[in-house]
Amino acid sequence: MPGSVTMSTFLYTLLGLTVGASLHCSVRREISPCTCRLQEPTSNTILVACERMSSFTQVVDALRDKFPPDTDIALRIAYSHLDDFTNHSFQELGLAVTKLKLNHDNLSSLPESVFSGLGRTEYLSLADNSLPAVPQQVLRKMPVLKTLDIGRSQLQAITDADFQQIPDLQHLVLAGNDISQLGHASMPHTLRHLHLGRNKLSHLNGTLRGLTELEWLFLNDNQLTTLDEQLPQEGQKLALLHAGNNLLQKMPQDIRNYNAIEALFLQNNELPNLGGILQRARKLKRLHLCHNNIRELSPDEFNELDSLEDLQLGHNQLTSLNGSLLPLRSLRCLNLTNNLMEEFSLQEIIGLRRLRIIDLSHNKISRLSGQLENLVEPETRIVELRLDYNLLHSLDGALMGVHGLQKLNLSNNLLENFAPDDLIGLEDLRILDVSFNRLNTLEETSKTFLPSLEYLYASHNALTELKQDFHGLPSLCWADLQDNFIQSIEQDLAAKTRCRMHGLPGTLKVFLSGNPVQCNAQLLETIAAMEANFTKLLGLAHCSPSNMTSVITASAA
Ligand SMILES: *[C@@H]1O[C@H](CO)[C@@H](O)[C@H](O)[C@H]1NC(C)=O
Ligand SMILES: *[C@@H]1O[C@H](CO)[C@@H](O)[C@H](O)[C@H]1NC(C)=O
Ligand SMILES: *[C@@H]1O[C@H](CO)[C@@H](O)[C@H](O)[C@H]1NC(C)=O
Ligand SMILES: *[C@@H]1O[C@H](CO)[C@@H](O)[C@H](O)[C@H]1NC(C)=O
Ligand SMILES: *[C@@H]1O[C@H](CO)[C@@H](O)[C@H](O)[C@H]1NC(C)=O
Ligand SMILES: *[C@@H]1O[C@H](CO)[C@@H](O)[C@H](O)[C@H]1NC(C)=O
Ligand SMILES: *[C@@H]1O[C@H](CO)[C@@H](O)[C@H](O)[C@H]1NC(C)=O
Ligand SMILES: *[C@@H]1O[C@H](CO)[C@@H](O)[C@H](O)[C@H]1NC(C)=O
Numbered sequence: 001m002p003g004s005v006t007m008s009t010f011l012y013t014l015l016g017l018t019v020g021a022s023l024h025c026s027v028r029r030e031i032s033p034c035t036c037r038l039q040e041p042t043s044n045t046i047l048v049a050c051e052r053m054s055s056f057t058q059v060v061d062a063l064r065d066k067f068p069p070d071t072d073i074a075l076r077i078a079y080s081h082l083d084d085f086t087n088h089s090f091q092e093l094g095l096a097v098t099k100l101k102l103n104h105d106n107l108s109s110l111p112e113s114v115f116s117g118l119g120r121t122e123y124l125s126l127a128d129n130s131l132p133a134v135p136q137q138v139l140r141k142m143p144v145l146k147t148l149d150i151g152r153s154q155l156q157a158i159t160d161a162d163f164q165q166i167p168d169l170q171h172l173v174l175a176g177n178d179i180s181q182l183g184h185a186s187m188p189h190t191l192r193h194l195h196l197g198r199n200k201l202s203h204l205n206g207t208l209r210g211l212t213e214l215e216w217l218f219l220n221d222n223q224l225t226t227l228d229e230q231l232p233q234e235g236q237k238l239a240l241l242h243a244g245n246n247l248l249q250k251m252p253q254d255i256r257n258y259n260a261i262e263a264l265f266l267q268n269n270e271l272p273n274l275g276g277i278l279q280r281a282r283k284l285k286r287l288h289l290c291h292n293n294i295r296e297l298s299p300d301e302f303n304e305l306d307s308l309e310d311l312q313l314g315h316n317q318l319t320s321l322n323g324s325l326l327p328l329r330s331l332r333c334l335n336l337t338n339n340l341m342e343e344f345s346l347q348e349i350i351g352l353r354r355l356r357i358i359d360l361s362h363n364k365i366s367r368l369s370g371q372l373e374n375l376v377e378p379e380t381r382i383v384e385l386r387l388d389y390n391l392l393h394s395l396d397g398a399l400m401g402v403h404g405l406q407k408l409n410l411s412n413n414l415l416e417n418f419a420p421d422d423l424i425g426l427e428d429l430r431i432l433d434v435s436f437n438r439l440n441t442l443e444e445t446s447k448t449f450l451p452s453l454e455y456l457y458a459s460h461n462a463l464t465e466l467k468q469d470f471h472g473l474p475s476l477c478w479a480d481l482q483d484n485f486i487q488s489i490e491q492d493l494a495a496k497t498r499c500r501m502h503g504l505p506g507t508l509k510v511f512l513s514g515n516p517v518q519c520n521a522q523l524l525e526t527i528a529a530m531e532a533n534f535t536k537l538l539g540l541a542h543c544s545p546s547n548m549t550s551v552i553t554a555s556a557a
Pocket of ligand 6: 361388389409410411412431432433457
């Protein structure tokens with residue numbers, strides 16, 4: 001998913017993780033086997049890490065009083081055996097621990113006494129352990145805690161009392177547990193970021209209803225069937241909602257009120273429609289709805305979505321766009337792959353000046369219409385158009401006015417030929433894929449001028465001969481013509497073509513294996529003449545110049 005990079009960036013920020021150069025820390029010899037480094041040159045925080053410790057005693061011995069008591073310490077103890085936890089406490093370290101991470105330590109019980117001396121801890125991660133319940137007694141020792149991460153720790157339930165002792169908890173990560181029960185009053189109203197993804201929730205018990213400060217909410221990969229009356233009622237600050245991979249059968253009504261929403265991920269659910277819920281989401285930039293059961297879009301579905309850049313509607317059951325896209329003036333990427341469209345009209349995207357990528361692959365499109373050619377100004381600059389796996393017999397000249405098109409994929413259709421105006425005006429086209437069609441000639445490409453075309457994929461068609469087919473393709477560098485019925489190749493096929501790679505002269509490669517090319521003296525001559533002109537015919541092993549003599553002898557005989 002394109003979103004995943006950004007998603008992990010969100011999470012890194014959320015968890016306060018830093019990725020950066022390691023700066024020296026003066027006591028690094030004394031604290032071995034623990035290590036340390038400065039977080040940043042200007043910050044007062046030192047990152048201390050102890051990994052693969054055999055006991056907590058070892059940690060205490062290594063770190064006790066090794067840092068000035070006013071230095072902020074971010075302490076991480078990971079992959080360690082802490083069976084003697086109860087014999088010590090963090091107090092003994094004499095450190096101002098502002099961040100504490102205890103990860104992959106196989107912790108199942110956290111004795112309260114151990115966690116004294118953590119009055120300055122703002123960040124606690126207990127992720128990747130096996131905790132049967134939220135350790136309330138431990139959290140009580142950290143009155144200024146703002147961030148808590150108990151991800152992947154086998155929690156099954158969150159009770160009303162669990163976070164009650166933390167007056168200012170803002171970031172809470174509970175992802176990847178087995179949570180199926182949430183107390184009605186379990187979530188603190190101070191929360192700004194909440195991750196409940198990858199759990200076993202089938203109901204939220206109204207616990208998010210009053211969260212007015214929430215900015216990011218992750219509910220993905222649960223078993224939620226409805227979010228009605230479950231999401232924050234006001235949610236004026238909610239910018240991101242991820243409820244993908246659930247069983248939602250209806251758009252959550254509350255989203256209507258989320259004026260600040262910028263990213264909405266609802267993929268892999270069972271939504272039948274959008275019900276006009278998103279009409280006013282003026283700040284929405286990314287909308288992911290792929291893998292649902294969406295059948296219809298009303299013309300005013302996206303009425304005020306001025307900011308929408310990325311619309312993912314793949315793997316639904318749309319048969320028509322119903323003019324719904326016209327208000328999307330910021331749209332850059334439109335993905336409609338794997339739907340049931342039988343026709344696509346370019347009038348559906350008229351005026352969408354920012355639109356660059358359209359994916360219409362794997363539909364049932366047999367007709368392209370609404371040609372843009374007559375427009376006075378070139379309004380769209382579609383860079384990539386995917387129409388592979390459709391039912392097109394012809395292009396009907398519909399792409400004529402699609403200015404700026406660089407990549408066009410028409411593979412796996414039913415194309416039999418190109419008409420004279422099908423490819424006119426595609427002066428920026430660099431890559432054309434017409435493989436797996438029924439083309440019996442490429443003649444039109446000799447009459448049309450495609451000055452930028454570098455890659456032509458036309459394998460698995462019904463081509464029988466190559467004449468002057470490349471004469472309109474002066475920049476061609478790659479022609480895949482494998483698995484056709486080509487018998488003859490004329491010598492001046494590429495006479496007007498001169499491949500250039502990154503501005504430097506290159507060689508045009510023509511792939512011909514899987515064709516019944518007749519090997520005779522004339523072909524050998526053609527191969528040699530073309531090679532002198534930087535054109536290489538490949539896949540003709542049965543007819544290489546090395547058997548020149550035998551061929552000539554054979555034809556002489
Ligand atoms: C922890 O302390 C108890 C008694 O105070 C002692 O018997 C035990 O050996 C100690 N364990 C470790 C691992 O130091
Ligand atoms: C984790 O702790 C449990 C007991 O809490 C123990 O049975 C198990 O062996 C420990 N696993 C490892 C890898 O130390
Ligand atoms: C809902 O919350 C109540 C009160 O907090 C709790 O008793 C109940 O178990 C919760 N139900 C679910 C399904 O989590
Ligand atoms: C087009 O919009 C109208 C009006 O909202 C609606 O009745 C119809 O079902 C929509 N058609 C499709 C195919 O989405
Ligand atoms: C469209 O979405 C599908 C998944 O639904 C994805 O595989 C494909 O790469 C997307 N197309 C584009 C152009 O991003
Ligand atoms: C065109 O689409 C087909 C089928 O989806 C794919 O295999 C092929 O790689 C695409 N062509 C190009 C040039 O990207
Ligand atoms: C080789 O290039 C020259 C100059 O562009 C051209 O006149 C000639 O026809 C070409 N020969 C072949 C076999 O393409
Ligand atoms: C040309 O040489 C290849 C092997 O290099 C051989 O398989 C093929 O039969 C030869 N063809 C002719 C016509 O001699």
